[in-house]
Amino acid sequence: SSSVFTMSMNPRLLRPLASGFNPRSIAGLIAWWDFSDAATLGPTSAGPGTVSNNGPIKYVADKSGAGAAMLQTGADSAAPTYLAAAQNGLGVAGFDGGDRLVSTFTKTLTSQTVFAVARLTSAAASNARLFTQSDAGNDFNTSGLYIPLQRDVANEGIASAADTSTARAIVAVTYDTWFLACSRHTGAEIQNRVNNGSAATYLHTLNKEWTRFSIGDSLPSGFGVTWRDRVAEVLVFSRSINDAEMNAVARWLGKKWNITVA
Numbered sequence: 001s002s003s004v005f006t007m008s009m010n011p012r013l014l015r016p017l018a019s020g021f022n023p024r025s026i027a028g029l030i031a032w033w034d035f036s037d038a039a040t041l042g043p044t045s046a047g048p049g050t051v052s053n054n055g056p057i058k059y060v061a062d063k064s065g066a067g068a069a070m071l072q073t074g075a076d077s078a079a080p081t082y083l084a085a086a087q088n089g090l091g092v093a094g095f096d097g098g099d100r101l102v103s104t105f106t107k108t109l110t111s112q113t114v115f116a117v118a119r120l121t122s123a124a125a126s127n128a129r130l131f132t133q134s135d136a137g138n139d140f141n142t143s144g145l146y147i148p149l150q151r152d153v154a155n156e157g158i159a160s161a162a163d164t165s166t167a168r169a170i171v172a173v174t175y176d177t178w179f180l181a182c183s184r185h186t187g188a189e190i191q192n193r194v195n196n197g198s199a200a201t202y203l204h205t206l207n208k209e210w211t212r213f214s215i216g217d218s219l220p221s222g223f224g225v226t227w228r229d230r231v232a233e234v235l236v237f238s239r240s241i242n243d244a245e246m247n248a249v250a251r252w253l254g255k256k257w258n259i260t261v262a
Helices: 243-257
Strands: 029-034 081-087 090-094 101-103 105-109 112-119 129-134 146-151 157-162 167-172 179-185 189-194 200-203 208-210 212-215 230-237
Touching (some): 081 230, 129 230, 146 179, 157 200, 167 189, 167 200, 212 230
Antiparallel strands (some): 029 230, 090 230, 101 212, 112 179, 129 212, 146 157, 157 167, 189 200
């Protein structure tokens, strides 16, 4: 795997967490963007720096160590906003419908697991991607492609889009309530969960080289609108992790962000 943006990782970012659990203890972690860790954020795309409350986030380090830093190289208005102490005393990113963060990170995946902590603060956004991957610009309607986590266009829900733009494996959420979403792809089936509950499923084959990861995007370019909600943390594993591993990550994220999980 590779990234167009490389820099040495501060050892502080790789230290085990005080809770005794670290997502890097689970094999296959290839990306970890944590908006609660201000030391990994930056107000410009050049790298970590001091972000201010209600100021732009234009850089997010990848705490997995794989090098998939998220950037916004455009105007500050195209970057999400840092919201200090917004959930459980921790900072998060606010997206206003015109923001996105992108990592040009190349990786072939035949299965994967994605976790995201987020909140729907508006009923206005449609087809917006909480987290997505793409090849040269498309993220769902070519063989092997799918959107792991997007808003269901018609409902209060998180879904995947696969094969067509139709939402698949929809799981309900509630406006203005923080939730933990998980999209586990076994290679043959998408399994979406909220708060580690029962899975909504959709049969789909995954075998694709991704060249772009993004948070808050809308792909293809100009399709729909970007995310108009909040995002706290996103983790990506390059395999379908097992149930025990999924439970460990979900319970750790739930405790960290004060979300009740099964």
